[in-house]
Every structure is written in C-alpha cells, then in structure tokens.
Amino acid sequence: MRGGEAIIESLKKMGVETIFGYPGGQTIPFYDMLYDADINHILVRHEQAAAHAADGFARASGKVGVCLATSGPGATNLVTGIATSFMDSSPVVAITGQVPTHLIGNDAFQEADIIGITMPITKHSFQPRDPDLIPSVIKTSFDIATCGRPGPVLIDVPKEVQEGELTKFDDNLIQTPGYNPTLKGNPRQIKKAYNLIKEAKRPMVLAGAGVILANACEELHEFVHLINAPVMTSLLGKGAIDETEDLALGMLGMHGRKVSNDSVNECDLLIAIGIRFSDRTTGRLDSFVPDSKVIHIDIDPAEIGKNVSVDLPIVGDAKNILNQLNDLFKNYKVSKDVNEWTSKIQKRKQELLPRVTYDDVPLKPQSVIKEISEVLTPDSILTTDVGQNQMWAAHFYDAQKPRKFISSGGLGTMGFGFPSAIGAKVACPEDVVVSVNGDGGFLMVCQELATVYEYDIPVIAVVLENRTLGMVYQWQSLLYDRRHSETKLGHSPDFVKLAESFGVNAVRVEKPGETKEALKTAIKDNEAVLIDVVVDPNEALPMLPPGAGINEMIGEYKLEKDVI
C-alpha cells in the first residue's frame, strides 16, 4: 500500500464516504490512486468551495467534513474556509499536497508553508514525512477535530510520501498528552448552579452553537421546561431550541429579536450554555446584563471570563452538564416569581413579533423569508451567506431543529452560503436544502453552479438581488450619511441566464407569492435551481450601532401585530 492509498483507506476507516477537492501538481499521485478507489470525490470549481462544502457537511451531519487541495495556491485557497470552520468550531479535516520533502524550503514551484500559514486558524496540523505515519495521522486528526471544542485540522502531505510504500498499516492514535479537554462538569459547580437557579426570580437561558455541537438540544429542551425559563440563542445557536416554542425568544444580538434584546438586561440570572459571548451577541460589554448573575457552561475553559465576567463557570460538555442539572431539577416546583416572569416575557414576545407580512413590490426581504418559511419543513436545511441576507434569514426564519440553520458566524465569510449548502445536501440527501444568498456573495462562488449540475446535487439557491452590498450599504445609510461608497453593484449579471449557462434551471421572482411557487416547483422537481428574487435595496434591518448596548437598537422595528 502506498501513502495515497493509505489516505483513502484511513478516511474510509473513519467512515468518510465523500470528500470535496480539486487536484493539482502535488496531489497527482493521490488522485491516481483515487481513480480506482471506492470513495466519492466531488470536484468543486474552486478550492475555497471545497473547504466550505466540507464545513457545511460537518455542520449538517455532525461528522467530520473532508476537503483536499494541492500545494501552494490550492492550499492557500482553502484558507478562508479553514478560518471559517475554526471560528465556528466546525470539525473539518483539510488535506493538502506539498512539494517533495527534499524541495521544501527551496521556493519550489507551488510551494507554500501552509502549516505556518494556517497555524492560527487550525486546532492542530500534521506534516507526515513517512508513509507509515499516514494512518495514525489521519485517525488522530479526526480525534482532535471532534474531541472537546471541535475545529479544523490540516494534514500536509509531501508528494513523495503519497507515493511511498508503507511497511505496515498502523493506525494507533498519536499520543497527545497536552490535549485533555474536560468533558464532565464538576458536580460541586453543578450543585452551585442548582442553588443559583433556585434562588433566581428572573432567569434566562442563552444557548450557543456549543449546545448543537454537543448534541444536547433535547437536554436543553428538558432543562428550560424544568425551570421554565425563556431561551435566547446566538446566531449559531439557532436550532438549539425549536424557535416556534413559547419559551424560545429568538436570536439575541446586533440584529437580534427585539424581545430578546429588550429583555435580557431584566434577568437576574443568565445561564449561558455553549457560547463565547461574541461582540455581535452582547453589544457593549459593560452594559450587558449589568445586574444579573451569570452561569457560563462551556467546554473551552478559555471562553470563561474572556468577554463577560462570570459568577459561576462550569467547564465541560453541555450534554453531560445539562443531564446532571436535569437530574437535580427532576420534580422541581418552579416558583411563582419565575412563572410570572416567564409569562410576562412570553406575552412580550407575542407583542413584539417582527413584521413579515408585506405585499410591496419590489419585494421586502422579510416577506421572501416568510415565503421560504412557509414552504420548508422542520427537517429542511437553510444555509445563508453573509450580510443582510444572513440577518434577514436569521431574524425572520424560525429554525426548529439543530443542524438545520447553517451560517458563517464568527468569520462572516461571504461566499459561504452556496458551497456550504452543497456540503449539507451531500450530508443529508433526503432533506430539502435551500441557501439564501445576496447577489454580492453569490457572485464570489457562482462557479459552483457547475458542481451542482455535474453531480446532480439538488440545492436551491435563493439570491436576494438588490444590486448592493446590502449590509455595508445599510451601515452607510444609517451611520455614514448615506455616502454609499463602493456598495452599489451597478450592472449585475442576469442571474437566470448565468445559471442556465451552467445547465441549472433558474427563475426570476418579482412579486409576492412567486418565491413560494418557485420553491414548491424546485422541491417537486428535485433539481438544482436558482431563484433570483428582486428585493428592495433600501430595506434596512434594525441594528445595534457599534459601541451600543444590547437594548439600544436603532432603525424602525416593524411589528406584525400592526398589520394583522
């Protein structure tokens, strides 16, 4: 067995069925061995899309996503995708080709120090210099990528290592004595948490992606019902709780639901679970829950106290800790104070439901998201790009199950939406997958229309076309005196013709109701479709201006009750 075959064999042993990649000079040996192998390879049209697709695959499935690129420019094209998965704790293994060992350091053709380049954006990296090491390196990479707080691992394989014969196939884990994540919550801390929750009169729960990553959503559901506390989520926490539930208030943060942003500072106990308190979630820190105690549950000790000072930290896996808490709260009688508080917040939620009903032309993005919501089921997957389209989706779409709302949160990577949908669809072929994009971000990755056509991957790409770079345009409108510097796209391509030139069906939508019809047809046909939706470029999202506190939103927050 040669090195490249060992890569394939090891991946298969780890349960990998599909990899996303793009060949090049230094991966020719690997691709030659792939030719006869029974593992699926999806040839993307740009390496960045391979990394995003692997990330989307990982987020939708909870399994490791694998992407592959050649050395030098192939590897550096993965960087944005690797950084995206690093910021959002997504388990991705990226494999790159490298120039032969004897040329490393010589500025050989297509040589780049990809290990060095990706050091700050990977959990760990390996460069096996001996084919015998490959099975262990791959197994250990999967272990590191998934264990504790997940994240990307890079494996850089010099060309001659791909070609070299193994003397034995030994896939023992490489010892990593420096890596021992704490998984089990400390029972003493959990007991303290129990007491704090018991004493609280106005508790609130803030759930982040950590709950989803820990597969702890059922436990969260049980927990919030046992203690009858309202739940908010971060952007990436969407789906940790069914957002159509009474207890779920929706997203908190810069573009959060009004009920969450208005209410969070009223709580006297914030129970934050699997969340890193990003600045986009908290607003100005010194006016974030100033009068409240904070319990912070997270698997990464470095997140405790990093941004928000914490009264009670519990380090560990959210599922384990929630299970321990739920045991303590079995048969717990919720106090009258808490019941009153929670009903007050639930009432407020109904009062402050955001307006999604419009019949304007050009279409309001809110109404487009509403139409999407009406067609999709709880099992459908919605991925977003970054910018206004993302926030329209995050704000107005109710995620009902975990791993069904996929978005680039931490890095905010434009161009993520469409390729991550490809990965999600490969992971969950039975589920309808829709990606919501802006016209700016979609153009960054529109070449992947070729991929969905070639491999018959029926994802539905919705492009909210407003011919602006909407989020920056909105900031310029609200905060920079409407000086729209370089945010008007001017002449955009005809997206319908663009898709059709790739062989992908497309339809333009301009009137209310048409999005819904187009989606229904797309789902029925089970083919990749682009839906080009012309929307109002001047519709802005309510937002926290930079430096503002969480309850200091600007922009009109239109309410659904005013129209119904």
Next chain:
Amino acid sequence: MEKYHVISTLVENKPGVLQKVAGLFTRRDFNIDSITVGESEVEGLARMVITVKADDNILEQVTKQLNKLVDVIKIKDISKNAVKRELCLVKVNIPNEKARAEIIQYVNIFRAKIVDVTEETLIIEITGDMEKINAFISLLKGYGIKRISRTGLTAMSRGV
C-alpha cells in the same frame, strides 16, 4: 494591574512549536517580554520559559490559550517562588587604563566574568536576574557599550 509573570511550560520538542507559541502571543495581542527554550529532563519534551507583562485577566487568558495548544503539555506560573536567571554578554569600550581598572572592579563586585580581552574592548559575561543585569549595564554605560546580547530569562521553581 500589569506585572511581570514568569510562565514555565513543558512542550513537545518538535519543529513549529516555538512558532505556535509565539504566534499565539501575536494573535491574541499578548505582550511577550522574553522566551527561552531548551531541552527538558524528559526526552522529546522541551521547557519554554516565557516572561509576560500582563494583568490578572490577561494572564488567565495567556495560560488558558496556551493550554489549548495540542503541543503544550503543562503550564505553571512560577513568578512567586522561583530562581530566575538570565545570561548577558556585554562588549564594552576601554577609553583609558583607569576605566579598565574600574570595570574590572565592577566585574568582581557583580561576580561577572571577563571572557574576551583586547586593547580597546572587553567582553563580560554576567548572569543573574533582570534587575542585576540592568544595574550592571547601567554602570557600564558611561564607558560606551558596543554590544549587548541577552538570553532572556530562564527560571525554575524552588523546592520539590
């Protein structure tokens, strides 16, 4: 309040580890004052002694973030009770014979060593904690210092 802290870490003795540690400090905007690396008592592991100027919050982040690196095995803040030493080489001018005698006296007082002699210059080797070396250097400044080369602090906690 910002203070100097001495952190002793045990790391895998592999290429790239120093880069990872140093890179972490840059990326997280921590202020690294010095870093020394060498083999440890365990084969395959190196000891890195890092001095960092930080307040308690930053120090906590430094420790936790370092701990997250797979190649970092153990971290200990040994600021409080440790032997701290740095080695420094100073090349100093000798403007006249009187100066030579004075410098030799200083060398004796500081228990330093003269390791190279020419007619115009001396190279002096001195070890000690940072304050001692700083004091010695400032005494020599008047004669004209041609070169200073310092190793950065290494340290070891006292007792068991």
